[in-house]
Amino acid sequence: MKWFASLAAVSVVATACGGSSDSDSATEASPEPAAVQELVVGSGADPWIDSEGDRKRRPNYPLNADVCETLVHLGTNFELEPMLASKWELAGDNTYRFTLKDEVTFSDGRPLTAADVKSAIDYTVKEPSIGFSFLGAESTTIVDESTVDITPTKPNLRLVEQINHPTYAVISPDDDPLNDANVTCTGPFKVTSYTPEEKLVVERNEDYWGEPAKLDKITFRFFPDDTTRVLALQNGEVDLINDVPRGVLSNLESQPNTTIETSPVGNVTLMYVARRDAAGTPKTLADPLLRRAVAASMDTSAYVQGLLAGNAEEINTIAPPEVLGRFSDMVKGVDYDKEEAGRLLDQAGWTRQGDGIRSKDGKPLELTIVFGAPSDLVTAEFVQAQLREVGIDGKIQQLDAGAYREALNTGNYDLDISKPSQNDANPAFLLALRWYSGATGKNAKIISPGAGTTYDGLIDQTLQATDRTELQRIAAEAMHELVDVEVGGIPLSGNYRIFAMNDKVRGVELHPSGTNQRWATAFMAK
Amino acid sequence: MIAYALRRGLSLLPVWLGISFVAFVLSSLSPGDPAQLILNRQQDEPPTPAQLEAFREANGLNDPFLVQYATFVAGLFRGELGTSFRTGTPVLEELVSRIPATLQITVPAVLLAVLLAVLIGVLSALRRNSLADHGSRVAALLSDSVPSFVLAYLLIIVFAVQAGLLPVAGRGGVEHLVLPVLTLTLATTASMMRLTRSSMLEVLGEDYMRTARAMGLPWRSVVFQHALRNALIPVVTVAGLVLAGFVTGTVIVETVFAWPGIGTFVVDSIFDRDYPVIQGFVVFTGTVFIVINLCVDLLYVRLDPRVRLTTGRASHGR
Numbered sequence: 001m002k003w004f005a006s007l008a009a010v011s012v013v014a015t016a017c018g019g020s021s022d023s024d025s026a027t028e029a030s031p032e033p034a035a036v037q038e039l040v041v042g043s044g045a046d047p048w049i050d051s052e053g054d055r056k057r058r059p060n061y062p063l064n065a066d067v068c069e070t071l072v073h074l075g076t077n078f079e080l081e082p083m084l085a086s087k088w089e090l091a092g093d094n095t096y097r098f099t100l101k102d103e104v105t106f107s108d109g110r111p112l113t114a115a116d117v118k119s120a121i122d123y124t125v126k127e128p129s130i131g132f133s134f135l136g137a138e139s140t141t142i143v144d145e146s147t148v149d150i151t152p153t154k155p156n157l158r159l160v161e162q163i164n165h166p167t168y169a170v171i172s173p174d175d176d177p178l179n180d181a182n183v184t185c186t187g188p189f190k191v192t193s194y195t196p197e198e199k200l201v202v203e204r205n206e207d208y209w210g211e212p213a214k215l216d217k218i219t220f221r222f223f224p225d226d227t228t229r230v231l232a233l234q235n236g237e238v239d240l241i242n243d244v245p246r247g248v249l250s251n252l253e254s255q256p257n258t259t260i261e262t263s264p265v266g267n268v269t270l271m272y273v274a275r276r277d278a279a280g281t282p283k284t285l286a287d288p289l290l291r292r293a294v295a296a297s298m299d300t301s302a303y304v305q306g307l308l309a310g311n312a313e314e315i316n317t318i319a320p321p322e323v324l325g326r327f328s329d330m331v332k333g334v335d336y337d338k339e340e341a342g343r344l345l346d347q348a349g350w351t352r353q354g355d356g357i358r359s360k361d362g363k364p365l366e367l368t369i370v371f372g373a374p375s376d377l378v379t380a381e382f383v384q385a386q387l388r389e390v391g392i393d394g395k396i397q398q399l400d401a402g403a404y405r406e407a408l409n410t411g412n413y414d415l416d417i418s419k420p421s422q423n424d425a426n427p428a429f430l431l432a433l434r435w436y437s438g439a440t441g442k443n444a445k446i447i448s449p450g451a452g453t454t455y456d457g458l459i460d461q462t463l464q465a466t467d468r469t470e471l472q473r474i475a476a477e478a479m480h481e482l483v484d485v486e487v488g489g490i491p492l493s494g495n496y497r498i499f500a501m502n503d504k505v506r507g508v509e510l511h512p513s514g515t516n517q518r519w520a521t522a523f524m525a526k
Numbered sequence: 527m528i529a530y531a532l533r534r535g536l537s538l539l540p541v542w543l544g545i546s547f548v549a550f551v552l553s554s555l556s557p558g559d560p561a562q563l564i565l566n567r568q569q570d571e572p573p574t575p576a577q578l579e580a581f582r583e584a585n586g587l588n589d590p591f592l593v594q595y596a597t598f599v600a601g602l603f604r605g606e607l608g609t610s611f612r613t614g615t616p617v618l619e620e621l622v623s624r625i626p627a628t629l630q631i632t633v634p635a636v637l638l639a640v641l642l643a644v645l646i647g648v649l650s651a652l653r654r655n656s657l658a659d660h661g662s663r664v665a666a667l668l669s670d671s672v673p674s675f676v677l678a679y680l681l682i683i684v685f686a687v688q689a690g691l692l693p694v695a696g697r698g699g700v701e702h703l704v705l706p707v708l709t710l711t712l713a714t715t716a717s718m719m720r721l722t723r724s725s726m727l728e729v730l731g732e733d734y735m736r737t738a739r740a741m742g743l744p745w746r747s748v749v750f751q752h753a754l755r756n757a758l759i760p761v762v763t764v765a766g767l768v769l770a771g772f773v774t775g776t777v778i779v780e781t782v783f784a785w786p787g788i789g790t791f792v793v794d795s796i797f798d799r800d801y802p803v804i805q806g807f808v809v810f811t812g813t814v815f816i817v818i819n820l821c822v823d824l825l826y827v828r829l830d831p832r833v834r835l836t837t838g839r840a841s842h843g844r
Contacts, residue, residue: 050794054615128614197786198697221696223784232694233685402563402799409566522754 009025021292031506031525037216037521039505041296042238045224046197048181053130056123058181059191060166064215065202066519068169068185071098071117072160072425074516076509078127080160080425084112084186088160090466095151096159102146106172107190107205114142119173121150132433133162156463158471162424166515175377188213188520197222214507214523233258233500239524240501243514245375246311252500259503265313265320265494266512267421269379272434272447273488277411279443284367285414289348291487294367294415295334296341297390298383304493307382308325315494317479318420323427325469327476332484335489341390350391358391366393367414372404376417379492383415411446423513427475428462435459435488449488455481527827534823538816543599545812550598553805558803560587564611607806612798617806620786628787631703631779632772635710647722647761648754651730663723666716676710678782681806695784706783710776714768718761725757733755759830766822770815805837 020507047062048054059065073083084104091097104112112186118140125131125139130491134152141149152159171177172184181194186209189202200220204213221238223229226245232238234255244252244260273294275286285291316333317324324331350358350365358365367387369380377398384394390491394415399407407413420430433439436459437451458478465471482488492501507521561581565573573581582588586597601607607617650659673681682705683746686694692704728734730753777789795803 049791050612050798055613197790198784221784222693224781224790225695225784228682228695228782231679231682231687235694237686237692237694237696400797400799402797405566465745 023249032254032503033214034526037214037524038106038219039067039215039240039524040219040221040238041225041521042227042229042232043220044222044229046299049197052128052178056128056130056178057167057169058177059183059194059200059202059261060081060169061515063200064166064515064517065191065200065218066189066517067103067187067191067202068166068171068183069187070164070166070169071100072161072164074164074425074511074513076511078320078422078425078427078512080164084117086320090157091149092151094155094157095149096145097147097149100148101209102145104186104209105207106184106186107207108184109207110170110172110187112170113145113423114148116173117148117170118142120170121168123171124168130167132167133159135159142327157466158426158428158432158463162429164516165424188518189218192217201449211520213520215519218519218522230500231393233502239505240499240508242497242499242517244498244500246498249498249500250435251313252254254468255500257503259501260507261501261508261510262324262500263497263510264512265315265496266514267419267495268318268320269312269376269417269419269492269495270318271490271492272416272418272443273490274411274414274416274443274446275448275488276446278409279445283411284365285412288317288487289344290350291388292334293341293344293348294387294392295487295490296337296344297386298334298394298490298492299336299386300492301336303379303382307378308493311498312496313494315491317494318428318483319427319479320422320494322512323422323425323472324476324479325427325472327473330476331479332471334484334487340392352391355395356388356391364393366395367385367390369394369396369417370399370404370413370416370419372399372401373419374398376419380419383417383492406511408443408446410442415490417492421513423515427472428459428463428478429484431478432462432476435482447488449482449486451484455486455488465510493499500518512520527824530827531820531824534820535721537834538820542812542816545816546599546602546809547595549805549808549812550595552808553801555590555596561585563799563801565702605674607804607809610795610803611800612795612803620791621806622801624786624788624791625773627697627785628773628776628780628789630697631785631787632712632769632776634703635707635714636769636772638707638711639715639718639768640761641710643718643722644754644758646715648726648749648757650719651726651757652749654681659723662719666719669712670714671712673778674709674713675782676781677712678705681705681709682782695782697785706779706785709779709783711776712771716748718764718768721764722757722761725760726753729753729757753830759826762825762829763822766818766825767815770811770818773814773818783811784834 043063048058048370060068069083071083071085073081075081084100085098086101088096088098100112100114106112121135121140122137125135125137134154134156136153139151140151143149150159170186175183177183182191188205188208190205192199192201192203198224203217204215229241229356230248230252233241252258273285273291274283276282300314304312317331319329321328345358347358353359369383371380380396384396387394408416435448436444437448437456455478458474458481461474462478465474497512497514499508499510504524505522506525507523509521511517561578565577565581586594610615610620613620646662650662653659682694685692685705693702696702735748735753738752745839776787777793780787780836792803792807
């Protein structure tokens with residue numbers, strides 16, 4: 001849908017922009033609030049159109065309107081913070097006990113109870129299930145009015161880190177977001193109206209149990225086209241656009257009365273490496289020498305500083321480094337070294353031919369590159385160019401969503417470019433979800449190092465760790481094993497979220513995880 | 527006239543059945559097993575052979591081809607177009623919920639385009655080779671050469687961003703209609719204008735026009751009652767096709783203007799291999815084209831005196 005937009009975005013916005021100076025006024029201390037506290041956010045396409053699963057999560061995920069809350073919250077440093085629960089503790093081998101805060105009420109004034117929590121989690125795991133924490137229909141039990149026990153169906157001590165995901169937000173038992181987005185929750189805002197493919201309007205919950213929101217009203221307008229979204233900001237039709245496409249950033253920076261703000265790194269652009277197809281037949285990159293050669297051929301510095309114009313960070317990890325705490329340095333990454341890549345390919349028996357492409361036994365060295373987001377085409381072309389330099393013929397396949405999904409399921413690719421986000425506090429979240437041989441994800445068998453490997457053993461340990469520091473250490477070790485030893489995932493850049501807003505908008509605390517963004521501190525200045 | 531309309535409608539039934547057959551066959555030939563596609567979406571883990579077989583049995587996918595087609599057509603007569611893989615909502619419901627938004631911009635756009643095209647086309651023909659004629663043809667050429675998304679962005683920049691007169695995008699009051707309608711209008715006026723002009727020139731050169739002038743009929747009567755009425759026949763055909771094309775998808779304009787119409791939904795469904803939606807949309811599109819063609823045929827009867835209703839059937843006199 002956005003093929004033409006990405007083409008036109010830069011030139012169109014450049015035409016429309018005429019400004020000269022940036023404004024830093026958003027960073028001034030304590031500006032006076034405006035009389036009208038209404039914010040209009042220019043968001044992307046309506047995120048709740050595509051599936052029943054997404055509709056079940058209105059208005060919490062993928063766009064989080066700060067209407068509903070979870071037992072625990074993910075801080076901007078990827079650490080857990082109390083939210084609806086005041087405390088939690090391990091109450092058995094595989095059971096966590098959550099104690100609810102006394103003061104929490106729904107926006108209709110009703111106090112939050114353990115029964116509400118059970119009802120909400122049961123709703124999440126009911127078909128179509130949208131949970132991913134091994135929770136089942138009988139997982140949540142009421143201990144008393146303000147205490148619940150949650151026991152996953154499989155051993156999973158990462159439950160607390162996972163349950164901060166907005167998928168597990170507590171909604172009133174009478175509500176069914178699948179059929180009506182106007183849910184009653186405990187958050188600082190409440191839904192006023194939702195018009196599919198047009199807008200979601202929320203207003204301040206006057207009876208909020210915590211620090212009340214500063215804004216009276218937020219309108220999230222949906223724009224399927226990024227260029228239009230940017231033009232709407234310039235026109236003043238919206239006050240803020242979230243997750244600004246990097247292609248138009250330089251133009252927005254020169255726009256008068258516009259402020260650009262960034263979050264810490266929240267997602268990583270990386271390549272998943274397919275080792276075998278769905279039937280288990282080894283693919284070209286089953287050879288560890290080739291995997292390392294591919295990683296060594298990637299000039300990630302050129303990618304970040306050149307292609308992304310410095311609007312990202314060079315990174316060695318496949319998750320935001322902060323989630324690994326002080327252990328992130330354990331993951332070294334494979335250094336860019338073209339000569340080393342060539343040497344590895346020679347060692348693997350792939351020799352250069354007249355056209356510069358290597359071959360072995362008459363077979364040219366070809367790798368199929370796929371990606372899901374149309375905007376990742378430029379990354380695919382970068383990877384293709386880098387591979388070409390060391391004698392690998394990268395074949396880009398630009399697939400529609402259905403074909404892409406099929407390619408991932410069948411293993412009909414070699415390198416998959418993606419941007420997974422860290423939306424919960426589990427440092428091993430992505431490692432367990434995608435590369436663990438026992439993962440429920442459909443393509444784990446295609447990219448995983450395999451059952452019984454050191455990597456799998458480390459992931460098993462992450463499910464059992466009780467201490468967060470120890471968990472971070474084990475996760476870092478697993479990531480080191482995956483990135484440095486197995487070369488099963490190749491990080492290209494650490495991406496932060498970028499917001500552009502007019503200089504009246506203040507107090508927005510950008511969360512690195514878009515799904516955990518909160519809005520209660522934002523306000524409009526005079 | 528009613529009898530004629532009924533006869534024409536019935537004669538189009540085989541065409542509609544043909545469209546439904548093509549839609550069904552296309553989906554049948556599409557790559558991928560529907561059972562795999564749906565179950566892959568519904569569950570985290572790959573479906574087992576038993577699950578796949580149970581799904582095929584429950585959904586009639588194991589039935590012979592003709593039985594499946596008959597079931598499909600019977601469903602169409604009941605207004606059932608299947609359920610979207612993506613949204614889990616009946617396809618008909620999805621399409622019908624989006625039609626009003628699409629009609630809201632396409633109908634005014636076509637009416638405005640016809641009005642402008644006829645006006646400018648007639649003036650160009652009457653002032654052949656004048657400055658106005660050359661100017662309108664150059665403008666038409668330019669309009670035809672600019673892709674609609676570029677035109678849309680240009681209009682937004684000029685009227686919304688720079689002048690601040692109109693909203694950039696979104697659905698709301700009349701002011702929200704202006705830019706999308708203008709984009710669609712400008713994108714189609716040029717071709718209809720050229721058609722009107724050439725058609726007018728052709729008609730003005732006919733013997734009966736010379737006769738009408740020789741008989742001393744007023745100029746206005748010659749142009750508007752005799753020439754224009756005949757010149758409009760091909761324009762009506764094209765306008766009908768343009769409207770049908772608009773109704774069944776103005777994806778670029780809808781996307782740029784964040785207009786929640788049918789186009790973006792269908793294109794997303796195509797990218798996502800949502801076969802029930804694609805299938806339903808083909809049938810829907812075919813139906814819209816048939817209905818609009820029928821309306822155009824009926825307009826012919828009004829416009830063209832040579833179309834005669836003789837011996838219980840319509841015949842074109844030309």
